[in-house]
Amino acid sequence: MASKLFYNDIIPLNRDKHRTLHIDSSKGDASFAEHTHYVPLAASEFYQASKDYPILFAGEGDSAGAIALLGLRENENLFVSDDKRWIKGTYVPAFVRRYPFILARNETQSDFTICFDQSYAGFSDDSGDALFDEEGKESSYLGGVIDFLNRYTRELEMTAGFVSWLQEHDLLATRTLRVSDRFGRNFFLNDFRVVDEEKLAKLEDNQLGELHKKGWLGLIYAHLISLGCITRLPEHLEPPEETVEDITIQ
Template sequence: MKTLMFYNNVQPLNKETHKNLRLEFLDKPNFAFASETNSVMIALTELPLISKHYVTAFAALGNPEAEGEQQYALACVLGMRDNENVYVGQDGEWSSPYIPAFVRRYPFVIAENEDQFTVCIDQDFPQFNDKKGEPLFSEAGEPTELLQRNIDFLQAFQRDALATQNFIATLKELDLLEQASSTMQLNSGETLQLNGLYLINEKKLNELSAEQVKNLMTQGYLGLIYAHLLSLNNFNDLMDRMAGKLNNAKPAETSAAAKQKAPAKH
């Protein structure tokens, strides 16, 4: 899982370089930028709400075969195939009631380098310009209310990310994570596999000692574990959405094939 996903041209936000930069708001939000992202990282605080609408899992970061301890990120599954998000329509509309914070923070992001945090933007975001929309900086070079709200949101996301890693560290310590084995067979014969994703092993969870379960409760983790497990019930919805995308694509594909086979007009 790439940590920056749909960010194309990340640049540090600078009050001199970007003093005239404005953010134009559309009448209807367009999430087309996330249409080719099949999973995003989520924060621990989002898990109870996200589990109502999405499948959640733990994504392996880097190469699982590489030396060193395997690292994971808590993730929301948005599609079964590479470069496909089944929650974003052709019009760029997000079709689920809750939109993950990772998506909502775009086009802003915090870059971390040796414990130094820098607010950045995706310079290629089409709604950035120097003529229309709300400014990011005041004439005095201070963040406007718009920019400050986004900075506060980024900082909260960053704090939640740390709490999420503590949660994952506890799951690893208890050896509760196992590789997902969910597959889907398409009519075309293509088999899809949830590669690189891990789930909590419910059998191992039930085998924990009373003291270990009590510790999970004290840390506030037990309810979150069950939120993740309940989210797996959304797998059928994920498959239904994918089937809907495939069915919607068929007429276009048929039309294109017909054009190729049609005889030339004289």
């Protein structure tokens, strides 16, 4: 799955080059995500995210993962309002909350480097939270960012294990999902996968016990419950300006 999506100009954070860099979140908004119709989701987010978004699975093999579906058309996020803010009262996925920072593996793939999207409007040299102090040491703000990024990375690694288990036991089935809105438009979601409930019910007791012991059985049920959110996505759509044909996204 894509791991960068709305990141445009990623560069490594350097304590010497960026000694005076500040970030003022009040100058930013969620416009960076307004053309993103899905984002990766960590398993630890399933319970909260399932209240607002359909949780689906995408990709194959090592690239497979969980996503939160944010829209019914490509390049459209139904959860960014007209004022460019995330819709109040809905869960904001960690993938969105970590922006404009990101951890990137170094050339040897043995460690991570803290990077940021320098195109983010909230950066300046004199306003907001400093990333480094006068001595070039990490500020408390940056320390919090690093802690969040590290925890999120570990959670994604755990999620990869969960999705791998589902694949190994052939529990993910490809479905074409159809959603209709009140204006008569039909939206088809292709190449997304969901847990096959019939195969889930046929698991051996020891396999169910393994799921329960790992804490993954609840994640499966959160995913299945979240599918009901698909029918609520059209509520956020604006009326069409003209007659349109059926819409398909992948």
